[in-house]
Amino acid sequence: MEEKDQVIKTLTGSADATKMLSLVSHKLRTPLSIINGYSEAILSQSAKEKFSPFTAKALEEINKQGTKLCDLVDKLLFFNKVENLQPKDLAKKHINLKNLAKNCANDAISHEEEINTMPETATISKRGTFIEIDSPSNLEIKADEELLAFMLEELMTNAIKFNNKAEKVIKVQCANHGDSISISVRDYGAGVRPQDVNKIFERFYQVDDYFTGQIDGWGLGLTIVKKIIDLHNGSISVISDRGLGTIFTASFPVA
Ligand SMILES: Nc1ncnc2c1ncn2[C@@H]1O[C@H](COP(=O)(O)OP(=O)(O)O)[C@@H](O)[C@H]1O
Ligand SMILES: [Mg+2]
Structure with a gap:
């Protein structure tokens, strides 16, 4: 097992880790939403054809990777939520x-x-x-x-x-x-x-x-x-x- 995996496994077992996961995910969520919101807004502007091919590609890539990161953060948040659920919930x-x-x-x-x-x-x-x-x-x-x-x-x-x-x-x-x-x-x-x-x-x-x-x-x-x-x-x-x-x-x- 790699060292990284060991650290993650130890961390995910503790209450502190649950709090940390939740905190980190929430802190990442806000700036990511802003990055994605702006890149989407720029991309959806009708003047898009005015961009150079490089700028258009760069914006698309920023938006694609930002969306991917948002999905990853959402998954981490959902994992944290579900991990702490009990049948009565x-x-x-x-x-x-x-x-x-x-x-x-x-x-x-x-x-x-x-x-x-x-x-x-x-x-x-x-x-x-x-x-x-x-x-x-x-x-x-x-x-x-x-x-x-x-x-x-x-x-x-x-x-x-x-x-x-x-x-x-x-x-x-x-x-x-x-x-x-x-x-x-x-x-x-x-x-x-x-x-x-x-x-x-x-x-x-x-x-x-x-x-x-x-x-x-x-x-x-x-x-x-x-x-x-x-x-x-x-x-x-x-x-x-x-x-x-x-x-x-x-x-x-x-x-
Ligand atoms: N339908 C599938 N066919 C082949 N491999 C799969 C399938 N579903 C899951 N796996 C394997 O199980 C691993 C864990 O899946 P999952 O927990 O959903 O994580 P993730 O989708 O983030 O990689 C995947 O990385 C993949 O290697
Ligand atoms: Mg999967």
């Missing part, structure tokens, strides 16, 4: 799973387009990403909607992100098994190596980019997903094969 209500999955799929796809601001890759991801949702129309689950939405969007975003196929097909399946409800997200992307399957739920763990071709992010998404599932008394399983793709299945008991 959940705002549970009946949620229609098909509608929720559709909304999350829209968000996951538009997020992907934002990441790829290069015109050629944006076109590919726009045309080439399909999220198919297979769920009974009336299937409901009693859960915290914000948290369940995070779980679904994170699994879909990962399915898109760790996938370098020109055409990305993601299949989301929701099913009622009587005493439990399952939600699975399947991709045909890079897959997870057997030695990494358990590690990917650990804080800050990311498989090296040589294998997945992607290292953006914190390595916190699945840690948050696991915590959300635990808070709902559920479980998660992973079936994966290198090069063939991955199926993440979350199961929730029917109360």
